[in-house]
Amino acid sequence: MKFMTFNQFTIIGILLLISSSISAQCAQNTPPNLGNDTILCPGNTLQFDLSGMPNNPVFLWDDGTNLATRTISTPGIYYVDAKYIGTSIVNNGDFSQGNTGFSTNYTVGTGGSWGQLSSPGTYAINTSPSNVHNNFTFCSDHTGNNGNMMIVNGASTPGTDVWCQTVNVTPNTDYEFSTWITNVINSTNVANLQFKINGTVIGNPFLTSTVGCVWDQFFSIWNSGTATSATICVTNLNNSGGGNDFAIDDISFAPVCIQSDTIEVEYNNNPVFTLPTSYDECDGSTLTLDAENVGFDYEWSSNETTQTIQVNTSGTYSVTVSDGGYCDANQEFNVTFHSPPNAGADGVADFCDTDLNVDLFSLLDPSIDASGTWYDQLGNPITSGQLDISNLAGFNQYDYVLTSPFCPDDTSSFDLDIKTFLSAGTDFTEQFCNDGTVDLNTFISVTNPGTWTSIDGLGGNIFNPNTGVLTLDGLTKGDYTFEYVVYSDAPCTSDTAVGIIQVSELAQIQFISDLTEGCSPLTVNFSDMTIVNGSKNYTWYVDGVQVGTDSTMTYLFDDVRCYDITLSIETDNLCLKTYTESQMICVNPDPIADFKFSPASIFSDNPVVSFTNESQLNANNIWDFSGLGGSNEINPDFTFPFGEEGDYEVTLTVYSPKGCVDSTTQIIPIRDQTIYYVPNAFTPDGDNINNVFKPVMTVGIDPQMYKFEVFNRWGEKVFESNDYEVGWDGTYGGQLVKDGMYNWKITFTELKTELVITQMGTVTLLK
Structure with missing residues (x-):
């Protein structure tokens, strides 16, 4: 039996009224079936599965959910509505029949510079926006097929109806109105569309995407009320024609049918257990097990049917408790009887x-x-x-x-x-050089008497086990082990302290050098020749100053004197020995090379130079005259190349009696003299002999700083030249001048001194 509240009766009544008015449209749909009213036991669940219903209805449950499946676990009355969408009654809603079945305030596009839809307020039925306008994007219809759609170049007059159609409707019936719309061009000025039925706005204004060819759906539910017809219109609200271009497809207007079902679910009580299920008892006692739940039916694993039973053996006992055979439960009791404890014998x-x-x-x-x-x-x-x-x-x-x-x-x-255990103390390790003696008792940390033993078998002349004294003299490098043993009463064991004496050797130092004397700077290499066991740390000293820390040492001696050399060797970072070789290295004095030359000014026409040796300790003298020659004389003379100006390097190398050497180099400058000649007459008579008057400039003249001028007796300049290769041909103003005496002036710079020289004189012109 199904129980319903007042509100549920009201809802069902309304649904029945609607169902009766549209029964012809909804009769083909299957109503949902939630099954018969039922009773469940606690913990049980009930699942509804409507996923296999035909025609894919949309579900609405009493809790507001809309899934096809639902699971409940509490008592109550549950109901569901199945909503079906009927067949669309719009004629040519997918525009497959072309430009028919609807009215519009837009006009069919007639063409222009951009294609058929060049003008705002025009439309076309086509398979793609790109076919009717050059700037529109390519789009398939909203299902992805090559079907028709209505393509619109939006008008700039708001409130213009784009598409309208009148259909017959059943009063008091819900209808689903939907369509798909896309922008046909990438533009932020998108179409702003309003949907109306019988002049009444439904839904909110619809804006397309700013990206072309993105189909979005408009969807709304409309109730016909008392109406028997519906005029459906899509209106453009835009007031601008730029952008505002769109396509519309698959306009649908279909009745909504609702079928319902209700079920009531009740829950019975399960048996309740509150007592413990595990028990521990001592052997010989008796335990009472209680199934509780007075008035229920009982069935024990021992075949007893009473609420309680008595047990005295370990095991698992179970009971099934039922409320008359509908909801039952099983309870197990684990019972253990324990043996008395046994602590064992003393x-x-x-x-x-x-x-x-x-x-x-x-x-x-x-x-x-x-x-x-x-x-x-x-x-x-x-x-x-x-x-x-x-x-x-x-x-x-x-x-x-x-x-x-x-x-x-x-x-x-x-x-x-x-x-009580008697300790021999802690082990110890000590390090000594092989010099003197050591008492091992010094390192024992306890006063318990014991005995010494040399593990290495050292004889009594080296180690005395009675006194614990070790003689270090003559011991070679190594670790010597000794044991000190103290005895205790059983079960305590004897105790042993192990002592290790690490003996290192003092080095008997020997070292050599590759030189014992030489000239400054003198580089000497020293090498250690000491033979000693153990690691070695070296320290070299020259006249008491530390200069090295390796087995070999290289030192540069500068000062002319003899030096003490000292080597310290520390073996095993413990035993230090030092040895000094006095006056081992001597540095001999060096000669000093020096000379003078004369004359102070030397010219290429007489390049003979005299050298004066002013060296010290110069037992031998070797002269090098710029690679042109040499000499072993003390004060030689040397003739440089005649007529060749230049700076010549002269090097004097001198050797002391001990073979020490020094050298010095000086530059010998040899220069050309300035030489020129000016004739005192010339004959410009055309016989090609002495026709031109010019100074003869030879050496020492800067050609860039030369000027030659000729004047007549009245001081008038008749010739001028800056090139000493160009002379006066005896003409002035294109005419040969008269015989007579003319004045000349030469100005030039001397190369070797950069001195500006001016010379004047006269010349006689003869024809």
């Missing part, structure tokens, strides 16, 4: 105080349960059975108590005899 044990911590549980027979607790003489528990005996001596008694939560305790007692 005992005695010996220990040494070096054991520090004794595990008292190790005193028990392995068959004894080790879950008990140990107690000292004062009855204090010993944590984890670990007993610290480091400060105990003699006999001490300890009790082991084994308890059980279900049976009486049991106790066993143990006497512990604890002996």
Whole structure:
């Protein structure tokens, strides 16, 4: 039986009224079936599955959800509406029939510079916007097929109807109105469309995407009320023609049919268990098991049918409790009867105080349960059975108590005899040089008497085991091991301290050098020749100043004198030995090379130079005259190339009696003299002999700083030249001048001195 509230009756009544008015349109649809009213047990769930219903209805449950499946787990009345969308009653809604079945305030495009839809307020039925306007994008219809669509160049007059159609409707019926719209050009000025039915606006204004060829859907539900017809219009609200271009496709106007079903779900109670299900008892006792739930039916695994039963053996007991056979539950009881505890027999044990911590549980027979607790003489528990005996001596008694939560305790007692351990002290390692003696007793950290032993078998002349004195003299490098043994009462063991004496050797230093004397700067290489066992650290000194830390050393001696050389060697970072070789290296004095030359000014027409040797300690003298020649004389003369101006390097190398050398180089400058000649007459008579008057400039003249001028007796300049290759041909103003005497003036710069020289004179012109 299904139970419904007042609101549910109201909703169902409305649905029945609507259903009766559109029954002809909805009769072919299958109503949902939630099944019969039912009773469930606690914890059970009920699932509704309407996913297989034909015609793909849209579901609306009483809780507002709309999935095809639903699972419930509480009592109540549940209902569902199945909404079906009928067949669209719009004629030619997909424009497959072309330009028919609708009215519009737009006109069919007639063409222009951009194509058929060049003008705002025009439209076309076509398969792609790019076919009717050059700037429109290519688009398929909204289903992706090559179907028709209505393509619109939007008008700039707001409120213009783009598409209208009148259809017959059934009163009091819901209709779904939907269509698909896209922008046909990438533009931010998108179409702004309003949808109306019978002059009444439905839904919000619709804006297309700013990206071309993105189809979006307009969707709205409209109730016909008392109307028997519906005039559906799509209106353009834009007031600008730029952009505002769109396409519309698949206009649908279809009735909405609703089918419903209701189910009532009740829940019975399951048996309730509150008592424990696990029990532990001591052997010999009896336990009562209770199934609770007074008035229910009982069936025990022992075939008893009472609410309680008595048990005295371990095991699992189960009972099924039912409320008359509808909702039932099973309960299991785990029962364990335990044996009394056994702490084992009493005992005695010996220990040494070096054991520090004794595990008292190790005193028990392995068959004894080790879950008990140990107690000292004062009855204090010993944590984890670990007993610290480091400060105990003699006999001490300890009790082991084994308890059980279900049976009486049991106790066993143990006497512990604890002996004292005598220590030989800590091991030690000491390092010494092989010189003198050492008393090993110095390094023993305890006063307990013991005996010494040399592990290396050193004889009594080297090590005395009675006194512990070791003689180091003559021992080679190595580690020498000694044992000091102290004995204690059993079960304490003897103790041994191990002493290691590390002996290092003092070095007997020897070193050599590749030179013992020489000229400054003198580089000498030193090498250690010492033979000693062990690692070596070197320190070299020259006249007491540290100069090196390797086995070899190279040193540069500058000052002219003799030097002390010292080498210190530390073996094994312990044994230091130093040896000095006095006056080992001597640096001999160097000669000093120096000379003068004369004359001070040397010209290429007489390039003879005299050299004066002013050197010191110059036993031998070697002259080099710029690679042109040489001499072994003390004060030589040398003739340089005649007529060749230049700077010549002269080097003097001198050697001392000890073979030390020095050299010096000077530049010998040789220059040309300035030479020129001016004739005193010329004959410009055309016979090609002495026809031109000009100075003859030879050497030492700067050609860039030359000027030659000729004047008549009245001081008038008749000729001028800056090229000493160009002279006067005796003409002035294109005419040969008269015979007579003429004045001349030469101005030039001397190369070697950069001195400006001016010379004047006269010349006689003869024809």
